[in-house]
Amino acid sequence: MSEKFALIIEDEEDLATIFSEALKAGGFQTEIIYDGYIAQQRLNEVYPDVVVLDLNLPHVDGNQLLNQIRADPRLEKTRVLVATADANMAEMLDSEADLILLKPISFIQLRMMAERMGTAEE
Amino acid sequence: MLAQLLEVSSTDPEDIRRRRLLNILLLGTSALMFLTLIAVTIAYFVGLAPPEDFKRLASIILSVLASLALIFLINRRWSGWVAGWLFILLLTAAFALSDDPRQVVEGRSLFLFTIPILMSSVILRPWASFITASVCGVVITIIAMLNLPDYAQGSPPVPTILGFLTVAFVAWLSARSLESALIDLRILNIGLEDRVRERTFELQQTNEQLILAYERLQELDRLKSRFLSIVSHELRTPLSAIQGFAEMLQAEVYGPLSQKQRGALERIMANDERLLALVNDLLDQARMEAGQLSLTIESFNLRDLVEDMESTMRVLVESKKLYLKVHVSPAVPATLKGDRKRLHQILINLINNALKFTQKGGISVHFYRLDEEHWAIDVADTGPGIAPEIRASIFEPFRQGDSSSTREHTGFGLGLSIVKQLATLMGGSVGVVSEVGFGSTFTVRIPIVPPTNNANPA
Numbered sequence: 001m002s003e004k005f006a007l008i009i010e011d012e013e014d015l016a017t018i019f020s021e022a023l024k025a026g027g028f029q030t031e032i033i034y035d036g037y038i039a040q041q042r043l044n045e046v047y048p049d050v051v052v053l054d055l056n057l058p059h060v061d062g063n064q065l066l067n068q069i070r071a072d073p074r075l076e077k078t079r080v081l082v083a084t085a086d087a088n089m090a091e092m093l094d095s096e097a098d099l100i101l102l103k104p105i106s107f108i109q110l111r112m113m114a115e116r117m118g119t120a121e122e
Numbered sequence: 123m124l125a126q127l128l129e130v131s132s133t134d135p136e137d138i139r140r141r142r143l144l145n146i147l148l149l150g151t152s153a154l155m156f157l158t159l160i161a162v163t164i165a166y167f168v169g170l171a172p173p174e175d176f177k178r179l180a181s182i183i184l185s186v187l188a189s190l191a192l193i194f195l196i197n198r199r200w201s202g203w204v205a206g207w208l209f210i211l212l213l214t215a216a217f218a219l220s221d222d223p224r225q226v227v228e229g230r231s232l233f234l235f236t237i238p239i240l241m242s243s244v245i246l247r248p249w250a251s252f253i254t255a256s257v258c259g260v261v262i263t264i265i266a267m268l269n270l271p272d273y274a275q276g277s278p279p280v281p282t283i284l285g286f287l288t289v290a291f292v293a294w295l296s297a298r299s300l301e302s303a304l305i306d307l308r309i310l311n312i313g314l315e316d317r318v319r320e321r322t323f324e325l326q327q328t329n330e331q332l333i334l335a336y337e338r339l340q341e342l343d344r345l346k347s348r349f350l351s352i353v354s355h356e357l358r359t360p361l362s363a364i365q366g367f368a369e370m371l372q373a374e375v376y377g378p379l380s381q382k383q384r385g386a387l388e389r390i391m392a393n394d395e396r397l398l399a400l401v402n403d404l405l406d407q408a409r410m411e412a413g414q415l416s417l418t419i420e421s422f423n424l425r426d427l428v429e430d431m432e433s434t435m436r437v438l439v440e441s442k443k444l445y446l447k448v449h450v451s452p453a454v455p456a457t458l459k460g461d462r463k464r465l466h467q468i469l470i471n472l473i474n475n476a477l478k479f480t481q482k483g484g485i486s487v488h489f490y491r492l493d494e495e496h497w498a499i500d501v502a503d504t505g506p507g508i509a510p511e512i513r514a515s516i517f518e519p520f521r522q523g524d525s526s527s528t529r530e531h532t533g534f535g536l537g538l539s540i541v542k543q544l545a546t547l548m549g550g551s552v553g554v555v556s557e558v559g560f561g562s563t564f565t566v567r568i569p570i571v572p573p574t575n576n577a578n579p580a
Contacts, residue, residue, distance in 0.1 A: 012359060018366035021375055085355065104362030104398070107369035 003029045004118055007048035009039045009065065010083065011057050015103075019052050019083070022107050026114020036060030043068060048078055050117060053097075055084045063093055070095040079117065130198055135308055136301070141202035144209065144245040148194045152187060159183045186216065206246040210254050213238040218261050223269035227262050227279050235262075236289045243290070243297035251297070255290035259283040343412070350408055353401070361398045365391065403536040406467075407519055410543045417461040417547060419572050424450065424458055424489065431469045431487070438477060445484030446473075453491035460572050464544050469499065471537040472564050476503035483561070492567055496550070499566045507558040517542040517552070541566070549573040 006028040010016040013034065020030040028050065033039045036057035043051075043065065051069060055062035062082065069075050084090050085103040101110070130141040159180065166176040189212055197205035217234040218226060226232070235258045243251035263278040368391045371379065379387065409415040428448060439446040469487070476485045483504025492498040508516060519539035541564075545552045549569045556562035 012363070014363035015359070015366065018363065018370060021370050025373065025375055085358065104358060104365060107366045108373065111373065 003027065004049040005047065006030045006050040006052065006114075007039075007042070007046060008032045008052045009036070009057065009062070010052065010054040011035065012054070015054075015083075015105075018107050019105070019110060022110035023050070023052070023114045025111045026116075027118035028114055034058075036062070036065060039065055040068065043072070043075070047074065050114075051078055051080045052101075053080055053082050055082065055086070055089050063095075066093060066095045066097060081113075130202065132202070136305070137202055139304070140206070140245050141197050144197050144202060144206055145194065147241065147245065148190050148197065148209065152190045152194075155183050155187050155190070159187075186212070203246065206242065206250075209245070210238045210242045210250075211257070213241070214254070214258055214261060218265060223265050227266045227270065227282065232282060232285070235286060239286060239289050240293045243293035244300075248294045248297035248301060251290035251293035252287070255283075255286035258286050346408070346412060347414075350405060350412075350414075353408075354405055357401045358398065361394055361401065364394045365398070368394065400536075403540060406540050407536050407543075410540070410547070415543075415547065417464060417572070419459060419461060421457055421459050422462040424454060424456055427458075427462055427465055427469075428489070430466055431473070434466075434470060435473050435477075439473075439485060442477065442480075444477070444480060444482070447484065447486040449486070449488045451488070451490035454489050454497050455570065458497070458570070460548060460568065464548070465568075468541050468544050468566055469501070471541045472499075472501040472566070475537050475564075476501055476505060476562070479503065480505035480561075495569055495571070496567050497570055498568065500563055501566075502561060502563040504561045507560055508554065508556040508562050509558055513554060513556060516554070 004027065006020075006023045008016050008019045008023070008030055010019060010032070011034050016032045016034065020032055023030050031042075031046070031048075033042055037059035039057070040060050053062045053065060057065070062084075066080060066082065069078055069080055079098040081099045081101055082090060082093070082097040083101045083103060083105060087100075087102060090097075090100045090102070099113075128142050128145045130138055130145070132138050132141060162171065162176060162179050162183070165171040166173070171179075189208075193205045193208045193212070196208065214235065217238070220226075220234065239251050239254045239258065242254040243249075259278070259282070262282055266279055368387055370376065372384070372387055372391070406415060428450060432446070432448060436446060473485055473487070480503045485504075486500070486502045488500040488502070490498055490500070517538050519536055542552050545566050545568065549572060550567045552564065552566045554562055554564050
């Protein structure tokens with residue numbers, strides 16, 4: 001069984017690193033993208049099991065990326081964790097996210113979540 | 123229709139008034155003449171009046187009507203002064219010819235001349251009555267000399283002329299007082315208009331200032347919201363990044379840590395958490411001041427609230443070698459409605475406050491049913507107590523129990539202020555009972571059924 005793959009779309013470099021390390025510790029292979037437009041392109045090439053998605057992104061916002069993922073049958077099994085500091089923004093999303101994480105997000109909690117996801121579908 | 127007929131070409135209010143009056147008199151006289159003409163015609167056709175009388179009367183009436191029409195036109199288009207004099211002279215002439223000469227000079231017809239004298243003071247100028255009186259005097263003198271032999275010696279009918287002058291004097295007096303009263307009224311009116319205009323202008327200015335002030339307030343409000351979001355994002359993001367990296371190190375993702383490294387890391391995390399809590403307090407305070415903080419009302423388990431509180435505070439309490447006793451009375455419903463996160467915040471703030479001032483002993487938290495509509499939480503400590511003189515101010519923002527101890531007890535002094543505002547937002551209240559040397563007990567009262575305002579139902 002190959003390692004699961006997580007795509008982290010977050011423009012705050014530090015937060016992206018923490019997310020990435022938490023997911024790695026939870027058994028994921030990770031890739032970080034800091035820009036909404038680049039994420040838009042990249043989502044056409046990869047098959048992530050999990051996407052950690054920030055909403056405030058340069059060029060293309062998280063809401064649009066979530067719509068793109070939900071409209072793409074290729075990414076049917078992809079789980080999207082929306083990470084935001086603003087609970088109101090999370091409520092105004094067009095498409096459904098699998099999980100809303102309210103910032104600040106604890107490393108420990110995210111790692112536990114990743115461990116659970118990593119083993120749940122083996 | 124009548125108003126249109128009475129209109130004259132003038133801008134002077136006195137002139138307009140006189141000329142309108144003259145118009146009314148002209149119209150009235152014309153109507154009278156017209157009725158007389160009809161009466162004479164009927165009398166002629168019925169056979170009461172002989173043809174030559176009818177012809178004479180009809181021609182006189184028609185010529186008077188024509189003169190009146192001419193005067194009317196002059197008055198409307200050109201001059202009230204000329205028209206007025208023509209009318210007065212016409213009247214005088216008509217009265218002079220209306221009767222037997224002796225009657226005109228000495229008899230009953232005399233009173234007729236008072237009519238033009240009075241009228242001239244009203245429709246021309248007050249002093250015009252004297253001129254008309256003189257004209258009338260001349261007219262009757264001429265009539266007397268031409269027609270009456272006993273006046274032929276050249277002595278005028280003095281008593282009659284004196285009568286005319288008396289009437290003229292009375293007319294002058296009354297017309298003058300009428301005119302000056304009217305002028306006073308007009309001046310007062312103009313003053314009133316000016317005052318109204320001034321007040322309207324002032325009101326408009328005040329209005330504009332109010333609108334400006336309102337716009338400035340809105341701008342300030344926008345700035346405040348913007349400031350809040352900047353603080354929220356720019357302070358909290360790095361603080362949570364520090365927390366995340368520290369947790370990462372603590373989880374030994376980057377290799378094992380020595381005992382000393384672990385200790386330093388714990389200090390980093392504790393300090394970061396404190397900063398984060400302060401920033402959150404400031405944000406809550408600002409949001410509450412702006413009325414932007416709303417509650418999320420949902421059903422929750424009291425046991426969950428108690429467990430959350432214990433897991434958050436237990437370590438801190440025990441690290442100070444104090445005890446934390448929790449007692450839940452069975453009379454409190456197991457499932458409550460309210461904002462669990464904010465209730466948790468109230469508990470944490472109260473326990474933190476107790477913790478700050480308590481050096482030995484500990485903290486007891488008691489959940490109980492207060493009455494039919496309220497449940498309550500007591501947070502009691504064995505600290506030094508609160509002096510009565512500062513007890514009233516401890517719920518104000520940025521207050522510390524004792525200003526001399528500010529350096530020792532860190533924080534903004536927002537904890538209790540937030541507790542009070544949250545409790546109020548929930549429709550409840552908070553109070554304190556304290557005895558110096560024996561500790562303090564804070565009591566939060568919360569309604570079992572939360573009020574519907576200020577809350578977003580979940």
